Amino acid sequence: MKRNNRTVKLKKTANKPSGSIALFMLVIMLFSYSAILVYNRSVINALDTQIRKLENEYSTACKVNDDLQGRIIEAKNLTQIEDYAVTRLGMIQAKNTYISYVSYTPKAVEIQTASGDTQLISWLKGLFR
Secondary structure (H helix, E strand, O other): OHHHHHHHHHHHHHHOOOHHHHHHHHHHHHHHHHHHHHHHHHHHHHHHHHHHHHHHHHHHHHHHHHHHHHHHHHHOOHHHHHHHHHHOOOOOOOOHHHOOOOOOOHHHHHHHHOOOOOHHHHHHHHHHO
């Protein structure tokens, strides 16, 4: 009988989980957690670097755009526009001989155009009343 008691005690102690396995699992979990944190931080740093690069490109593009808009404004002066209109489009500069003055009463014009007004024209007329 003594022999049986000893074997039973040995079997009971063999079934108990040891503290070393739990400690090993804890170390593995901490290592995995640390690796995930390092990976996430490296991804965040890479994205931050990319954001700074894109912000620099954007500010450079804005400066170039402002410079080009300034050049366009400088290039379009009235003499160049007039020259283009006369030479390319065949327009003529208005002089007093080409201008004729007409006297009219606003009510007479309204009566004549009221039948053919579109919605847009009626709206525009309402703005100027």
